[in-house]
Amino acid sequence: MSISTWEWIRLLGFVSYFYFTVSIIFGLLRKSSTVKSHKNLLFQIHQSAGWFGFVAVIAHMLLLIVDQYEPYRIAELLIPFASDYQPVLSGLGTISFYLFLIVFLTSDIWIRKIGFTIWKKVHLAVLPAWILSLVHGVFIGTDSENVYILLFYWCTVILVVIIFLIRHISEHDKKKEKAMKVKPN
């Protein structure tokens, strides 16, 4: 059984979304007080999943150029909303790619140059990047007709939202604790 280029494109889009989701989940978990003892392992998974996601999305995009079924020009890939095929949904994929690219470059390559405060602000771009890739995947993807795939997308959304809220609450509690310590009685 051979897989066509278009099927590879779909598979790689899906793989890329999966790894970006794993990276975000472990990135959010890393600072949670309940799993603090495994901080290094969580960081390794967060970073490696981000790398895998990035490699997969590059392959997803490169194959779109060589594909015969719905070939993209380089400009269609790189300029948001410039493609003939599904311009809006493709454009969201392109913007998501740029946001992930910025996060990726500032984390692994430029972090020392830009400093921690700017890095932290830029790193938050993963959330809109992830949301855009989700909308892109759900609405452009042929596989979204499959009920199991839709269930998978729902599970990723519920998981990311829950872990994001846990992280948000734990950071809020930490700030409150700090403020209590500083306040003189």
Ligand code: HEM
């Ligand atoms: C971070 C960036 C991206 C992610 C995470 C991503 C992810 C995905 C996912 C999950 C699918 C659904 C696969 C399926 O259901 O079969 C998909 C499909 C697709 N993507 Fe992307 N994508 C990204 C960027 C792009 C870009 C930049 C383009 C082109 C401008 C693009 C073009 C397509 C096309 C044409 C399909 C449709 C395949 C089909 O018919 O199922 N993607 N992508």
